[in-house]
Amino acid sequence: KNQVEQSPQSLIILEGKNCTLQCNYTVSPFSNLRWYKQDTGRGPVSLTIMTFSENTKSNGRYTATLDADTKQSSLHITASQLSDSASYICVVSLNNAGNMLTFGGGTRLMVKP
């Protein structure tokens, strides 16, 4: 069973709208939690990295939150653009070396005009 669960699996929104993607994890303990954006046919691109002591981090129109007590994270996208259409992957890292990353299955977001 995947220890990082994301919801929804897929989402369609209209351009300009906001949306929030969810990530629940059971991996413990963890070093940091990451969100990646993966365009179709491309490799994932890092959006945010948060340690367990951080509860929010922003990168432009992307804002990630983390509640280490409830083991939940969210990624909020503001004023969506067509180029935001992609898969968004939540990743929990067990250590600092980076070789113990547990990836969620991703949320596939489609932004329509």
Add this chain to the structure above:
Amino acid sequence: GAGVSQSPRYKVAKRGQDVALRCDPISGHVSLFWYQQALGQGPEFLTYFQNEAQLDKSGLPSDRFFAERPEGSVSTLKIQRTQQEDSAVYLCASSLVGEAGNQPQHFGDGTRLSIL
């Protein structure tokens, strides 16, 4: 180039053939990772190098999979006697230093391997 480069982008092979996938990490990046990504799934860890040392190969699914990074830069993932279940996208990632916590991994665009 500025990013992680992988070649070939696409590889079709017959079952039983050997394949070799290449990864050129970002210059100066110490850590290098290989992942396998099935369609519609998140990447799964295969192996990890710090410079030329392969520190973790726990994710390699069988002894048909072999990875090397002899000079601490370019890496090759080799799959011997390929099987249909090996069909996937193979992603390579690099990061600046090891054991540095919040280092992002920079991914290449992957090699899409199809075994007929």
